[in-house]
Amino acid sequence: MNFTKTTEYAFRILSYMAKDESHLYNANELYENLKIPFRYLRKQLTLLSKAGLLISEQGKNGGYKIAKDLTTISLLDIVHATGANISGNACFFGFSNCALAEKCAIHDKWASIYENVNNVLISTNLAEFRKITNHEVLITNNKFINFKKD
Amino acid sequence: MNFTKTTEYAFRILSYMAKDESHLYNANELYENLKIPFRYLRKQLTLLSKAGLLISEQGKNGGYKIAKDLTTISLLDIVHATGANISGNACFFGFSNCALAEKCAIHDKWASIYENVNNVLISTNLAEFRKITNHEVLITNNKFINFKKD
DNA sequence: TTAATATAATACCTAAAGGTATCATTTATG
């Protein structure tokens, strides 16, 4: 179970865009509000578009909006879109036949955690984020504070 | 919440050594059984020694054993020893004042997961691993299959 | 029809994690 920074960015982007699903957000606007390094943000936006989570409109006055009904996009979908692998029920310790007859010492405990995480990711969809007003971003320990625009 | 490969290795090493707490394990023996790249394994063993989780004996017939009573070493101790940061109750999305008045949409859900993980790590100590017989290691998708000894 | 402003594509750079190589040091034992 490993959530990368890129996955966190994707969560941040989509939860922000869920505030107004019909609005066309451009990279500048997202950058101003989300403080994700500008060029990396742009790259992620095109990837999220390719993954089918966003629709992009090119050209002047272009931008992005969420591609589907908010209720149909779960956090797990976002995790998958960013390529992060929430690795099944593999043994926490890397022991091979743990899942079988002989379980490792914390196998059951860990399995329950995993299920817990999975449930939250599956059962939480973007519609829940419509109500959020708090999108202030903390920028501590980011070496790339001086990321700037084009 | 990010468990690195190095942390997994440390879990694997210590849970294996917990089978016989008085036995002095040398790097070769651990390597044969745990299939961790030999030189990296050795590096980790010295780090775990410096961290106070292992006692090392140098020279011929030297090796390592667990430094303290098994009941006093929790999985969280191991996580900390490997430098992995189980990052407190920071917002899952990186929003700044999430923990305060205005919570993000999954703050409570995530906090409960976090607490769950934390509880397991704190409440599980190495003594639980005495009973394990299953330490077969699966070596799939390891690019360094041909790691060899000195 | 051209300039401005947006995204797309692609190649490249950087930092950190993971892994390797080399040499030094310690200790048991012949």
Add this chain to the structure above:
DNA sequence: CATAAATGATACCTTTAGGTATTATATTAA
């Protein structure tokens, strides 16, 4: 004492995630 067999220290290499730079393409509107 010399040698073998273990760990310690340190420097370096490789892979990958994260981030940057450049050029191309699409769209609007003066």
